Amino acid sequence: MARIQIDLPESFLFSTEIPIYIQHINYGHHVDNAGLLSLVAEGRVRFLKSMGYTELDTEGCGLIVADAAVQYRSEAFHGETLVADFAVADFNKYGCDFVWRLLDKASGREVARGKHGIMFFDYTARKPALLPQAFVDRVSGQRGA
Template sequence: MPRIKIDLPKSFSFATEIPIYINHINYGNHLDNAALLMLVSEARVRFFRSLGYSELDVEGVGVIVADAAVQYRSEAFHGETLLIEMAADDFNKYGCDFVWRLSVGEREVARGKHGMMFFDYQARRPAPLPQAFVERLQAGRK
């Protein structure tokens, strides 16, 4: 099976720090893969909040995770603080990718991306990518 390879953007539009707690650690004494995804989810909520949105209200529609890919690079341990960087990329009719990198100092822990799809929760169907969301992201890059 081919390995997953995730290319990172030249720059990230958002970054946040999150400490690794003991409940994030698995029997191997390092960051658990399921906990890693929970920490990325927390960063994603913070990213939306930094733009004035919530995951249930981005210009009147919500978002759901359509797919996810992770490339693990090194271990992370209890007591360390992760820097989680995130950027939106590869826009399409119904969404985009959120590309992210986790690191501790100069050590990259993981990189990945989530396929984000805009979703009308009342109609229970995909919703078009809000142009105002794209414009707000672009304004933040300036």
């Protein structure tokens, strides 16, 4: 089976620090795969908030995670702090990808990288919404920031 390969952008739009709590840890004493996705979700919420958005209101639309891909690169442990970096790529009719990486703050060790396919969604009509041009303009204007 072919392994997932995720190419990272040259620069990221947003960075935040997220501590690893005991609830993120599994019986192997490292970050659990579900815990990792919850850490990324926290980073995604902070990324959106930094632009004045929420997952229920991004340029008047909601957001749905349509797919996710992860490459685990190293273990991470309780008490470490991760640096979560986010960028936006691959715009399409209904959304884009949020590309991310997690690094250990103290060592710079890459813990994981991934992408979430983001679909804009009209929660009132319960159907996909077109990608708002204002969102594209906003994140395109921040590239390299």
